[in-house]
Amino acid sequence: MSVRNSTPGYVLAFFPTLALGVLFLVPFGIMASISVAHRVTGGFYEPGFTLASYWRFVSPFFGGILLNSVVLSALAAMLAVMIAFPFTYLLTRQPRRIQVPVLVGLLAVLSLSEVIVGFSWSTLLSRSAGISNLFVAIGLMEKAQSWTPGFYAVIAGLTYVSLPYATMVLYPALSRLDPELPEAARTLGASPLRAFFEVIVPVSRRAIVACLIMAFVYSLGSYLLPSLLGRPQHWTITVHITDQAIYQSNLPFASAMAVFLLVTALLLVGFTQRFLGEKA
Amino acid sequence: MSKKFKQSTALSGVSRRTVLAGAGAAAAVAVTGFPAVIAADRSLKVGAYGGYFKDSFDEHIFPEFTKASGIAVESIAEPTGEAWVVQLEQSAKAGQAPADVSMIGQTTMLIGQTTELWAPLDLAKMPNSSNIIERFIHTYPDGRVDGIGAVAWYITLCTNTDVFKEAPTSWKFLWDEKNKDTLGLLALVSNSYLLEITAKTWFNPDILENEEGILQAMNKLAEVRPNVKLWYRDEGQFQAALEVGEIPAGQYYHDVAGLAAADGKPVRSTFPVEGGVNDSGCWAVSRASKKLEEAHVFMDFMCQPEMHALMSRKVGTAPMVEQSKTDLTDEEFAGVSSAIDPVVPNYAMQIQRKDWLAQKWTELITEG
Numbered sequence: 001m002s003v004r005n006s007t008p009g010y011v012l013a014f015f016p017t018l019a020l021g022v023l024f025l026v027p028f029g030i031m032a033s034i035s036v037a038h039r040v041t042g043g044f045y046e047p048g049f050t051l052a053s054y055w056r057f058v059s060p061f062f063g064g065i066l067l068n069s070v071v072l073s074a075l076a077a078m079l080a081v082m083i084a085f086p087f088t089y090l091l092t093r094q095p096r097r098i099q100v101p102v103l104v105g106l107l108a109v110l111s112l113s114e115v116i117v118g119f120s121w122s123t124l125l126s127r128s129a130g131i132s133n134l135f136v137a138i139g140l141m142e143k144a145q146s147w148t149p150g151f152y153a154v155i156a157g158l159t160y161v162s163l164p165y166a167t168m169v170l171y172p173a174l175s176r177l178d179p180e181l182p183e184a185a186r187t188l189g190a191s192p193l194r195a196f197f198e199v200i201v202p203v204s205r206r207a208i209v210a211c212l213i214m215a216f217v218y219s220l221g222s223y224l225l226p227s228l229l230g231r232p233q234h235w236t237i238t239v240h241i242t243d244q245a246i247y248q249s250n251l252p253f254a255s256a257m258a259v260f261l262l263v264t265a266l267l268l269v270g271f272t273q274r275f276l277g278e279k280a
Numbered sequence: 281m282s283k284k285f286k287q288s289t290a291l292s293g294v295s296r297r298t299v300l301a302g303a304g305a306a307a308a309v310a311v312t313g314f315p316a317v318i319a320a321d322r323s324l325k326v327g328a329y330g331g332y333f334k335d336s337f338d339e340h341i342f343p344e345f346t347k348a349s350g351i352a353v354e355s356i357a358e359p360t361g362e363a364w365v366v367q368l369e370q371s372a373k374a375g376q377a378p379a380d381v382s383m384i385g386q387t388t389m390l391i392g393q394t395t396e397l398w399a400p401l402d403l404a405k406m407p408n409s410s411n412i413i414e415r416f417i418h419t420y421p422d423g424r425v426d427g428i429g430a431v432a433w434y435i436t437l438c439t440n441t442d443v444f445k446e447a448p449t450s451w452k453f454l455w456d457e458k459n460k461d462t463l464g465l466l467a468l469v470s471n472s473y474l475l476e477i478t479a480k481t482w483f484n485p486d487i488l489e490n491e492e493g494i495l496q497a498m499n500k501l502a503e504v505r506p507n508v509k510l511w512y513r514d515e516g517q518f519q520a521a522l523e524v525g526e527i528p529a530g531q532y533y534h535d536v537a538g539l540a541a542a543d544g545k546p547v548r549s550t551f552p553v554e555g556g557v558n559d560s561g562c563w564a565v566s567r568a569s570k571k572l573e574e575a576h577v578f579m580d581f582m583c584q585p586e587m588h589a590l591m592s593r594k595v596g597t598a599p600m601v602e603q604s605k606t607d608l609t610d611e612e613f614a615g616v617s618s619a620i621d622p623v624v625p626n627y628a629m630q631i632q633r634k635d636w637l638a639q640k641w642t643e644l645i646t647e648g
Contacts, residue, residue, distance in 0.1 A: 043394030
């Protein structure tokens with residue numbers, strides 16, 4: 001890194017470090033300390049040190065829930081990237097006057113709360129007012145059907161909310177992509193599709209992995225969509241954390257689950273970066 | 281009604297210190313002639329369940345109190361469930377009270393008791409409390425009063441009238457094989473009271489006294505799972521689905537269903553032969569509140585039969601005083617309550633076996 005003025009680097013690093021410390025490490029420390037506190041059944045919790053909440057989590061039952069959450073989030077992340085990547089690539093090839101309104105429109109989606117998104121999807125996928133009525137009208141289906149709550153409803157919701165983020169992460173990388181690369185591929189006789197898959201996708205691998213990780217972590221943290229659009233077997237671990245914290249006032253167990261979730265997320269992210277992010 | 285209320289306040293609703301302060305204020309009034317300024321100085325933060333409940337109280341109930349007492353009410357939207365008691369307790373540790381008086385559910389009252397969260401109340405300062413049916417006066421195990429009945433409500437069997445032409449008569453309706461994938465039920469053991477419903481419908485309420493009996497009820501309840509389309513936490517989600525017939529039947533709140541029906545929505549609420557679930561909330565005061573006097577004045581005011589009648593008419597809750605003390609007609613009373621012996625939530629079970637119940641519930645009922 002080049003230093004142009006006399007301000008030493010560590011001074012500049014001070015504020016982000018402080019912000020990270022105050023906004024992330026301190027709350028995490030509080031959460032970790034609560035996770036080992038002693039649970040008082042029928043009451044709150046008392047300070048202390050016990051691993052009981054962690055042991056409660058270590059069971060096939062909660063292991064299954066954690067696995068479900070990971071699979072659901074990974075699927076949604078992959079779908080989001082699969083849609084966002086070609087979309088963003090085509091977008092960056094457009095003139096600026098088209099790019100700007102599309103990007104603003106996407107950003108506008110971010111201003112919708114998850115509650116609105118959840119309710120919209122549940123209406124959209126309902127039998128009485130949903131899109132299946134449209135399919136009936138154009139003769140694709142015999143009878144209107146209800147697709148919510150269910151697995152695909154959750155996936156649709158999670159993919160939808162991850163999509164703008166995925167586009168935002170991919171956009172800088174794809175707009176910097178040298179236009180000569182696909183052109184060279186075309187000159188050498190590759191079809192546009194082949195150029196896309198064999199040149200553009202591999203060149204953008206780092207951005208894709210970053211995007212996957214972001215969409216995955218984002219989906220993993222979503223609480224409302226799985227609880228609004230899913231059946232109990234699709235309730236992710238975040239739903240269970242909320243149940244424990246809000247409805248059972250069992251903060252130690254909720255905290256212990258949150259620690260497990262965080263560790264799992266970090267491990268998976270680290271793993272993905274190690275094996276997919278580096279040049280093979 | 282305000283006349284009667286003022287009288288009781290003057291007799292015993294005010295402590296000596298307030299009387300002295302009041303005397304000073306009276307002197308000030310004599311000098312300045314602006315009593316309204318002094319009245320506006322007194323205020324009370326009251327927590328009510330956010331959404332429909334709080335809105336109705338803001339519109340119909342709290343203004344009556346302010347008019348009668350001169351004490352301004354700042355209403356606080358509190359979450360249902362136990363989140364609020366956690367917040368109250370954490371704040372109380374720091375000497376703060378996010379609300380002075382809150383509407384608190386029965387199990388939540390017991391949780392607060394474990395840390396003495398609730399300020400002991402003085403019934404002598406609330407003469408109107410004698411109107412309240414005795415079982416709705418909440419006490420610590422040693423007999424100190426910590427809560428006064430605020431509102432009661434029922435969870436009943438609600439159906440969409442377009443889909444179900446005839447009203448169901450029994451909770452057994454939930455188990456009917458014809459109702460595959462049509463029901464909406466509350467998602468948690470602690471707010472659905474489905475174990476209590478199951479016990480009363482198929483066995484008897486006593487089986488919930490031990491784990492063996494509870495598991496028996498759970499296994500019976502597990503049979504409804506194929507019929508359940510939605511296990512809901514958010515009432516709005518189920519109500520919307522019920523109104524359009526997307527999820528045409530389930531358990532729901534009698535008061536809100538009644539309002540929807542009055543709005544012309546094709547919804548009906550039925551008290552099954554086994555009874556509706558009768559749940560209730562208390563007014564309770566955080567120990568960190570510095571407005572204990574005003575809180576007593578408020579609770580005393582709310583104990584008047586007129587107020588319970590007003591709440592029945594405007595909020596749709598069941599009165600916590602005998603019908604005979606109110607001017608509610610039989611028809612009005614039937615609209616918010618029922619003579620059928622209700623399903624009574626087993627609060628002791630809910631609190632003593634809380635974590636075990638929640639775990640078994642997730643394993644056997646929802647996730648199953």
